[in-house]
Amino acid sequence: MIADYTEAAVCRVDDLVDGQLKEVRVGDTDVLLARADGQFYALHPKCAHYQAPLAKGLLNGHRLICPWHNACFDVRNGHRLEAPALNGLPTHEVRIEGGQVFVRLTTDKESLENPMVAPDPSTEETYVIVGGGGAGAFAVEGLREGGFIGKIVMLTASQEAPYDRPNCSKDYLQGKAPDEWMPLRSDEFYKDYGIDIRTNQHVTSLDATTRQIELASGETLTYDKALICSGGKPNPLPGLDPELKGVYTLRSLHDSQKLREMGQQGKRVVIVGSSFIGLEGAMSLRKLGSDVDVVGMDDVPFAKIVGEKIGRLMQGWHEKEGIRFHLGRKIDRLEGSGAVNAVLLDNGQRLSADFVLLGLGVKPNTDFLKAIPREKDGGVKTDNYLKLADGLYAAGDIAHYPITDGTQRIEHWKVAGLQGYTAGMNMAGKEQSYSSIPFFWTNQQGKRINYVGHADHFDAIIYDGDPETDEAFLALYVLNDQIKAAAGLKRDQDIIAIRELLHAGRMPSVEDVRQGINWVDELKKA
Template identity: 70%
Template sequence: MLTDYTEEAVCKVDDLKDGELKDVRVGDTDVLLARVDGQYYALYPKCTHYQAPLSKGMLHGNRLVCPWHNACFDVRNGHRLEAPALNGLPTHEVRIEGDQVMVRLTTDKESMENPMATPDPANTTTCVIIGAGGAGAFAAEAMREGGFTGNILMLTSSDHAPYDRPNCSKDYLQDKAPDEWMPLRSPDFYADYGIDIRTGQRVTSLDPQTKEIEVSGGEGQATERIAYDKALICSGGKPNKLPVPGVDLKGVQVLRSLTDSQQLRELGKEGKRIVIIGSSFIGLEAAMSLRKLGSSVDVVGMEAVPFEKILGERVGKVIQGWHEKEGITFHLGRNVKALEGSDTVEAVVLDNGERLAADAVLLGLGVKPNTDFVKGIDREKDGSLRADETLQIADGLFVAGDIATYPTADGTQRIEHWKVAGQQGYTAGMNMAGNGVVYNEVPFFWSNQQGKRINYIGHAEKIDDVIFDGNPEQDDSFLAFYVQDGNVKAVAGLKRDKEIIAIRELMQADKLPSVETIRQGVDWKAELGK
């Protein structure tokens, strides 16, 4: 009898314990096997975000967490639970025959969308999203996932629909990622789900009292007024300016968009002399990428050690050494006095009189919330908008991403991370669809520094002490625990992916061991299994 499927025995029933993962093959197809509460599940074995091997991640209950960027999936149905992945995991049929676990291939897709509603022309309710970054992209899909069938309109001043912004300082800037990798979704996807994306649209006003948005489409175009029933503000940040003479010269750039990355990439290929002002994560990722393209790169920073406030002096010096080994020159503890040039920038003058020749200057001085257009709502001191636990700031008005200040157990905080923006957008979108979802995620971000991925969880306003598991100067992997007010508030890790996952899951459950216990050493997988 002929069959139109492939099925094989992949292991014995007792081969895996609950919480264990195993890579197996069924025919010519790689499959991930997982066991939860005595039940076996078979799934596509790679994360749908960047194709990380999920067997290197961790299973906690039904939550399967990616080792690289902490995307999360439900092993029972493959659904995506957390950003930065947009798609879920295809699943295969599993059955038990005697003492054998049998897996039958039931799909050849590499990813799947979470179940989503399609638009209903009879539903005239309008939800507007201001911003097309990670928060906006996840919010639009969350509304459909949450059952909303009305109109979804996304307004962005960008020339592009949502794209993979973190890659703009990494592989894309290095010319290792083609243009087709960058969009988060195809135009057909947005058309199929009735998500209307209008690019080149600058929002000039949002009035929460009248629920009306004013939009300028550009020079020569009339102002348009759009009424909304519900709206999400996820307009992101605008780059901080450098208050010195010469900042308006040609060749002075920022790195906030796909277009910025494209322009910098061309400069890098030409081997230009580039000075980066600001030793931030994005600044040093750009330094890495431009150096790989063949440019000479100087980095100017006000701090004595890069990342000292976030990662501590010791880790910061180690990262600085990685970059110096690749030929990047640092000028730290310095301020910029002026930029020189007749029409195009030619030099950067430091406060000690040093003059750095430059064909281009990249400003990496951070951002401030882009919220000036919002009327009638008080802003925080930094310009952000304060939300409640559902990310709502007024009737029918929500906020997510870089501009959102939200409540935590320790007070309020604002986080500028891609995963956080995506997850906040998802939460806001579900709530706009009428679902009561609370945002209480432990922050996570990653940074690629000279090919080494640093993962960071939690949030520390200050560092009182650092506990190390491993030696950053000598070991190829380490964990750094950041202590604030007698508690570990954040953790950074290099090549300690499973531990980072376990620690984040414990943080999320408010079950992190005490500082004293962590000093003595912890088996994190065992701790998570308690």
Template identity: 40%
Template sequence: MQQRVVDHNELRVGEMRAVKVGSTPVLLVRLDDGYHALAGRCTHRPRPLARGTLHDGRIMCPRHQAAFDARTGDALEPPALDGLPTFPVEEREDGVYVTVPDGAAERRVMPMGRRDAADGRLFAIIGAGAAGAVAAETLRQVNFGGRVVMISHECQPPYDRPNCSEDYLIGKIAPESLPMRPAGFYEDHAIERYHGTVTELDVPTRRITFEDGQQIRPDAVLVASGAIPNRLRIPGGDLEGVFVLRSWEDSDRIIAAARGAQVAVIVGAGYIGLEVASSFIHLGMQTTVVAPEAIPLAASLGPAIGGHVRHLHERRGVRFLLGRSVVEFGGRAHVERVLLDDGEELATPFVVLGIGVRPATSFIRGVQLEADGSLAVDEQLRIAGGAYGVWAAGDVATYPEPYTGRRLRIEHWRTAQQHGKTAALSMNGHGEPFRGVPFFWTQQYRLALGYVGAAPAWDEQLMAGDVEAGDFLAYYLEHGQVRAAAGTRERQLGAFAELLRSGRMPPADLLRDRPDSDLQCLLAQGRED
């Protein structure tokens, strides 16, 4: 179907607009070489892309910051894995026309190379989470012809881990919606999935030993084994009914235990703990959160936003016991009560721990681990500068973060996916420095909060908007340098990410004077210059 959508000059260069051709949502983009038309919704979640950010030929989704090439529709940044279909555009005397074929798809798998039987190389990926799955796909996309083997102790295919504490936990999505790819995808692209536990990786020799004693020696190895949730080493810490939440299996255990449960205690007021609290309130449980800090999330977001999050939960019935610690779980075989450091007892058969994670690296041999148990890597995510043919990505990797000048380990789903792509390119000889902008999101009730950048030691916060009204953007500075932003204004966060990526972050004094500055306008001004 062909349809006229706009006049010739209705859009300026650098603008985009949502239009429809028949009933099909289309994104119309005008760049310096003319008009381009693409499918109108993000391939990660079906959000309208016209509400996002257009800069430097990139379209960024407003919600989770997936990015696409505005000309080709190629997926450039996760969490989107698939690209956008493009549609023919014709400029006539009376306007701009777009043609959408009947039955047009909403997404397209990025082109993948084939397995070459003559290529005897073996690349092994230890871990099938965010980093590992993206690395495997990227290797095929850059036409690596050897064997690609993803090794995982989990029997499930790569899946959407963030949903384990959100929509899946409350039954909003079904189990079949969790996998990142449809059944048969990995087989179709000759990506082997190996279910097994790695007990040792000798980094200098790349020798991998499995639990059953078998060994392999790949030509290249990516360590993407993720993280292990922390447990409390206190009396009763191993009782039944005390759960952690990291995996699909963990989520299934919690879902089963929640059936018929009326009371729950969550230990930890970080992002996982608060997302679980939000889910438990949705399920109708009386929920208490115990944590040692005075204000939830204050260390990363500041007291005003942390206080707002607390009040948001309290208005829905969550009870907070802050400044407290758990010293014992009581019960025989199953937890029955939680004993706090001030002597208070909480009766409950159901406890979830959300007290952080540690890198899953206990199997690593032959190199020194960092103090937190992670692996030090360079700008291409190589261990020891690539001398051993071993890379590390995601939660296990401490890497040179390019926008702070610090060596950081970032436990974000999207960062792990970005790592996976960079590591795979380097493994296949197309290495380039990692330049991904950190981003994560949290969904608690109707609060959708995003965080862009990294400011682990921020010493100044600037605030725009009204926190209590849920319409705000906060900036985080270190020694006068703008490092990160967090808030609910999605388009502002998208513009912030692009300003950071392109090295055009406005000076701190401008944001101090005008914290409500329209970052989209600042981004557009740079384009016009």
């Protein structure tokens, strides 16, 4: 009898220890082999997010963590545990015989949806999601994973259903990512799970006492529970004439499409603001052939976040590609009759411009909320379960959530996805406390900097490797004699280990860190 499956011995039992990963071959198929608690598991070897090689990631208990963007999966069943991946990983059968590990291929799929319930059309209970970004996208899946079978309505001001927003400043803006890559899910997915996505919907009022939402169209919706994940709105340039054409922001897919059309060979663009998004935009427009000037108020880009040494390094990467910087400068005014043609700096320097890109950060988009107190920055304060009021939750850019020594608000894609998912599960009745350690990444001239933790200021920086001379390095940010955050280039496993240690409350002392730490070994300690 001829077997109708492919199976192979891939290693001996004692070839791997607990916590070890290895990519193996079964027939013509690559498979990730993992060992945890004495058990072997076989999974698809590429991350469901951007296809990163998971063998270069890290296994902490049953948590399999991607090296690039820290998506996380359960090694036992392949389920997605953390954003930015939406799907889980297919698994294969494993058996032990004669001291050898055999893997039998059981699927040829590259990713699988987490288990979700189907909607019940007879159920009238209605949950509303205000916002169609990362938090909203993960929230609707959290609702169905959590067992909610009622109606789900997503209201988004965008022209599109949820899409891969981080790519808008990177490959998509450069013309390297086609349109079909951008949607997070297909229209069929949302239809199958009964998720009613209403685009071009502007919410003018949400009253937490009456549980009513008013739209600019005049329609009023009543909700049983709602999640506010309305994101941020770009900060304006003070004194800007609203009628002046040729001034853009980079916040949406539509913005990216417009800038891609504008930023062709020889076009002159001035970017106001030296933020991460501003410089990712500068990078991408330069790759399109634009002539790029960057104006920033800080003397060194990103110095307040990653320190001056790394900030200067990143500035140098851009300068090598022909991007010019004007730092420690303010905008005096934009010039042009009807459309911008120049930017005048506060030192009198005049920069010619075919168009201007504003990268001045965002503030929480919460003006429409009624009966909900707001923080000084416009955000809203949640409890540990991301709850604002009875039947009302918040996630993403607008949410101040509790931490050990106060609250914090984070504006990053992975954080938004994790919070949206947690809020969705809690709305479905699961009562999961949100306690994740923040993580973000940025691509600056093809070099990915990963950052974990949060330090809006710091007393000192401990370097492992020299950013000025080494190809790979870590920077650890110290506040009040504690490691609060870390940034790294080509130190993916270390960044993962640091995040897991921060989450577990097991971060080594500053003194020990100064003596030198093997972060992966530190994580493996009991």
